[in-house]
Every structure is written in C-alpha cells, then in structure tokens.
Amino acid sequence: MEGRAAAPGAGTVLNALANGSGSAFAIDARTTATVELDDSGSVTGEIAGAPDADTRLIERCVELVCARHGDGVADGGHVRTESAVPMAAGLKSSSAAANATVLATLDALDRAPADALPDAERAHADAPTRAAACRLGVEAARDAGVTVTGAFDDASASMLGGVTVTDNTEDTLLTHETLPTAWRALVWTPEERAFSADADVARCERIAPVADLVRELALDGDYARAMTVNGFAFCAALGFPADPAVEALPDAAGASLSGTGPSFVAVGTDGALDPVAARWQEREGRTRRLALDTAGGMVAR
Numbered sequence: 001m002e003g004r005a006a007a008p009g010a011g012t013v014l015n016a017l018a019n020g021s022g023s024a025f026a027i028d029a030r031t032t033a034t035v036e037l038d039d040s041g042s043v044t045g046e047i048a049g050a051p052d053a054d055t056r057l058i059e060r061c062v063e064l065v066c067a068r069h070g071d072g073v074a075d076g077g078h079v080r081t082e083s084a085v086p087m088a089a090g091l092k093s094s095s096a097a098a099n100a101t102v103l104a105t106l107d108a109l110d111r112a113p114a115d116a117l118p119d120a121e122r123a124h125a126d127a128p129t130r131a132a133a134c135r136l137g138v139e140a141a142r143d144a145g146v147t148v149t150g151a152f153d154d155a156s157a158s159m160l161g162g163v164t165v166t167d168n169t170e171d172t173l174l175t176h177e178t179l180p181t182a183w184r185a186l187v188w189t190p191e192e193r194a195f196s197a198d199a200d201v202a203r204c205e206r207i208a209p210v211a212d213l214v215r216e217l218a219l220d221g222d223y224a225r226a227m228t229v230n231g232f233a234f235c236a237a238l239g240f241p242a243d244p245a246v247e248a249l250p251d252a253a254g255a256s257l258s259g260t261g262p263s264f265v266a267v268g269t270d271g272a273l274d275p276v277a278a279r280w281q282e283r284e285g286r287t288r289r290l291a292l293d294t295a296g297g298m299v300a301r
Helices: 056-069 093-108 130-144 152-160 201-205 208-219 223-238 243-248 270-280
Strands: 002-014 021-038 043-047 076-083 163-167 172-177 184-189 254-257 264-268 286-291
Touching (some): 002 093, 002 163, 002 223, 002 254, 002 264, 021 184, 021 208, 021 223, 043 056, 056 093, 093 152, 130 152, 152 163, 152 172, 184 270, 201 223, 264 270
Antiparallel strands (some): 021 163, 163 172, 184 286
C-alpha cells in the first residue's frame, strides 16, 4: 500500500507563543511525502538531503493515522519526505511535513479527504475531513516534542491553504479565507537556523497584550498590519534585529519575522515588492518570491 501527498509551508501573521492565538498564510513552497505501509509493526522515516535529521514527527504521523484509520490492515511502514521548505527557518516545515505525511498515509489506506483528492468522487465514505487530518498532525507534533503550542495555526494554513486564525489552546479554527489575489510573498532566509521548541516561551508571553491587539487585527481581516505589528514585537521578544522588516516598509503591505525566525516574510503586489527584493538581496542568505497558496494539502498523483 503506497500513498503520496504534498502540503505547503506558511508565513506568520501572529505567533501563538504569546497568548495561544495564532495566524498564518500558506505559501507556494511544498513538502512531498511518500508512504509505503506494511504489517511490520514499526515505522521508519527519512528526509531527503538530510540523513541525520530527526524523523520522529513523520514517523509518529504514520503511526497515528494507522492506529485511527488503518482498520488493522497496516501497522508499520516507511515514510520519505522531500521539501522546498527549509527546516528550522520559521516557514512551517514541520507542519508541511506532518500534513503531507498524514495525507499520504490516508491515501495509502484509501481514506484521503475528498477535498484533498484530484477526483473527489474517489473519496471513501469514512474518510476524515482535512481539518481532522490536520489535527492528527498537530497531535503527532506534540507527541514528538517539535512544537510548544501544537502549531494548529501553521498546520491549518498549510492543510487548508489561504490564511487562518486559530485558538491553539483548543485547536479551534476561528477564520479561514484568502489574501488578496494580486499579492505575492517575498521571503528572506539567512543561513542560521532556529528551532521552535527552543524559543523562550516565558519571554514571548510578556508581549501578550501586543499579541491580543494583533489577534483583533487578524480577526478583522487586517492581516497586513497584524503581521507587521507581530513582527516587531516578536523580534524584540526573540532577540532578532528588526532591520529586514524596516527595509520592507512602507513598500510592502505587511512584513514580519516568520515563526520563531530566522526568516522574514513580506506580502504585497509584485511592483511593491520589487524594491524590497532589491534590499533583501543585498543581505547574505536567500531571497525568494513565491505565490500565495490557496490549495493547501493535496494527494499527489
């Protein structure tokens, strides 16, 4: 039994470390997972191009899906991921990997969500929704210890596409919509890496009053201002220089530190992002212009 699926990374509107509320938007950089199931009773994993990377998350995703939806036909196997989303860069690589792995495992079991299939008529009557599949990945992330909040904000944006606002304390989806169609995302990623699980949560919680304001802006649909306020607040809380965000303004509609860094992401029209790209390209690291993703996680054929 084999399945294959892909899910996008995402940029941050509101980091959930401060008050438990989060918001993120999907970007067109995808992780693909291939899952082969068997009855060996154990799951192994590998990450393409990173032989020493921690594979506990993707392995746990396969285990959970088999336990919940396998009907006893499979309890082991192998998962392999390939990704255009750099790890530990604040671009939700873990959420993309978890979503892709969950969907690929469901595909191998013939239980993929209808809206994750190229042909919805192929959907099994007992298939979970994409939101339910997403929550399996969040559960796996908590089990694997790769997240502090569960990252339902990042996971939901990756799984559903568009932009989401969530309550991560309850894994509740508050809003889900799309950003302006003319917008693109500009992403600058330096060489350094920062793992979400290593973030100073207590320090982030001190800026909860600012995060409360960002949440209200996001719930009002003012995502650009929300992410900009979030960016400056979390740069201060996490010890990152805010210079890239300053360089993005006022040309970009919004700019923020993404996740717990070190990447920064800006949104706006292509014309507005041109001068930002010119400034960021003078920095060491990689600058990419990406489409906003509206499809979310999908079975790959």
